[in-house]
Amino acid sequence: MAQRTWLITGINSGFGRHMTEQLLERGDRVAGTVRNVNSVDDLKAKYGDLLWTDQLDVTDIPAIYTVIDRAFTELGTIDVVVSNAGYGLFGAAEELTIEQITHQLNTNLSGSIHVVRASLPHLRTQGGGRIIQLSTVGGQAAFPGGSLYHATKWGIEGFTEAVMQEVAPFNIGVTIVEPGGARTNFRHHGSKIGPKLDAYENSPASAARRILEDSKAVSLGDPAKMVKIMIDSVDQHPAPKRIVLGSDSYQAIHRALSGRLQDLELQKELAFSTDFPKDNPSVAYKF
Template sequence: MNERTWLITGISSGFGRQMTEQLLKRGERVAGTVRNMEAVNDLQAKYGDLLWVSKLDVTDTPAIHRVVNHAFHDLGSIDVVVNNAGYGLFGAAEELTDEQIRHQLETNLIGSIQVVRAALPHLRKQGYGRILQLSTVGGQSAFPGSSLYHASKWGIEGFAESVMAEVAPFNIGVTIVEPGSARTNFRYQSSALAPKIDAYEASPAIHVRRIIEEAKAPSLGDPAKMAAAMINSVDRNPAPKRIVLGSDAYSTIHKALTERLAELEQQKDLAFSTDFD
């Protein structure tokens, strides 16, 4: 395996932190972004020049382009771009505030889109590259109480799958990563809840609120193993379109796709009947 250079957004915690630690231990270079520079002081002290760090809020589009440009300029080339920064917003659609809606989409969807757009000119120029787009089991299935989170992840999956075909002629691969639950701080520390409307006590949307408020539901996924799987996926050629991580993710996505296909098959006659004679 050749030593590579990675650009990873959001390396202060969760999968971004796990990937960064594993890569640095292997002697690979990481250009990481954080909102709080102090969060990675320990990594900078330990790994020195192997870790390039910049402050970035992915809701700031001009800043995204500045940081990505600086990373490529300072490091010469970047082999893998990992779109990891994001968070979950939970609550019934009616409960969400307009500000929460905008911020969720600006972070998870628009921010990820702009990271890719900023990186592509550099990847095209160097003639190769790989993009890992972090999504979730919720990018293929949907649960009540998570409508805006799903909107952001279903949206970024559609974007990424389209970009896959656009950039394939330039030797750039794109992989969507769909983890299930993992023992990171995502669910209980990095998630946001909508203000509560009492009427939704009678709605299935209440279940996700209770899970987050009680902070007791165990997660099945090992984040270290998941991070390793993401890293190892880069060695596969051609790039896999998707990698599913976690038994809960596999089971949930399998059920969702099976049901979707069955519903589609039932509509075949109707679909064909609407063509011109």
């Protein structure tokens, strides 16, 4: 197997950490970003020059471009860019503070957009590569108590699906990954909760709070298995558009898509009724 070089944001924990460990163990190079430069000292000590690191908070947009430019300059060709850094913000929309909302959008949505944008000129110049965008089951299915988290993940999925069509002529493959719950530290350390409002105590939104506050709750997904599938996807040609991981993710997305398709079919006659007559001479644009 040929050695690849990967750029991964947020390698200190969660999927980023699992992916970095698997890649380094098999001999690939990783350019990893972290907010705390000392958080991966153990990996540096074990793998030496295979691991290149730089400090990055993805809410700092100028720094994203600086760090990614530096990674490509110092390492040369980077085969795969993994936009992974992010976290979950939960609570009813009314419960969240303005500061929390802004930070969630700046991290998960704006940060991810600029990681991809900063990488594209380099990938085009080198003649191709892969981008893996970490999303979630919450990028296709919505649950009460997750409105802002969903806003970022539905947003980044729309952005990514458009980009994958834009860059296909440049031999750049793009994949969206939609994991369900996994036994990482996301639930208890990678998530934040808005201030509690008594009005929502018995509302559907309170379910998200209860899950996060339950220290005994255990997710179904094995992160090591999920990460291996993400890594192996780079050998698939063409790149898979989406990868759904976990039975909970599959079931929730299937239910959401089936419901939306059923609703759409019921509106077909209504939708067509708003068109100009077919003999209208105006130019019609179709998506």
